[in-house]
Amino acid sequence: MSARRLLGFVFALICTAMIGLAAGAIWLVPTILVSKLMPWLAIPIGWILGRIVRGWVNPGGRTGAAVLAGLAMIVASAYLVVLVAGARIAGSLGLGFFDTLRVAGIGLLTDIARMTLTGGDIVWYSAGTVLAVMGALHRGRAAAPSSS
Numbered sequence: 001m002s003a004r005r006l007l008g009f010v011f012a013l014i015c016t017a018m019i020g021l022a023a024g025a026i027w028l029v030p031t032i033l034v035s036k037l038m039p040w041l042a043i044p045i046g047w048i049l050g051r052i053v054r055g056w057v058n059p060g061g062r063t064g065a066a067v068l069a070g071l072a073m074i075v076a077s078a079y080l081v082v083l084v085a086g087a088r089i090a091g092s093l094g095l096g097f098f099d100t101l102r103v104a105g106i107g108l109l110t111d112i113a114r115m116t117l118t119g120g121d122i123v124w125y126s127a128g129t130v131l132a133v134m135g136a137l138h139r140g141r142a143a144a145p146s147s148s
Contacts, residue, residue, distance in 0.1 A: 017075055023045055
């Protein structure tokens with residue numbers, strides 16, 4: 001593997017992680033507004049992530065895009081669950097959200113997230129991951145020939 005391909009692969013992984021984190025943070029907004037976990041949003045978010053990743057991934061073609069899209073959805077789901085755990089702690093103790101995230105630490109947040117995760121949530125997140133992979137594999141429609 002050449003240095004250029006290796007750097008391209010590392011850059012694609014970093015971009016995938018960033019897109020997943022951004023999707024998780026955006027997913028948090030309606031969750032906080034409704035004050036209820038909405039795992040069913042994994043379905044549209046997974047499809048959107050798949051289409052986004054497919055649009056910019058060149059290394060590995062469609063298969064590489066599918067793997068990266070699935071990875072981005074897993075990161076988004078995990079990040080959402082950890083952020084919701086932080087929001088629950090902040091709400092329970094009357095602390096600020098960012099202060100709670102800083103003080104609690106990743107260990108406590110992941111433990112609380114793991115304890116509150118249900119089987120139904122995992123099914124929704126898995127379905128979203130499958131849709132992300134399918135969205136990345138989907139070719140889309142070919143452009144119609146112009147009649148002019």
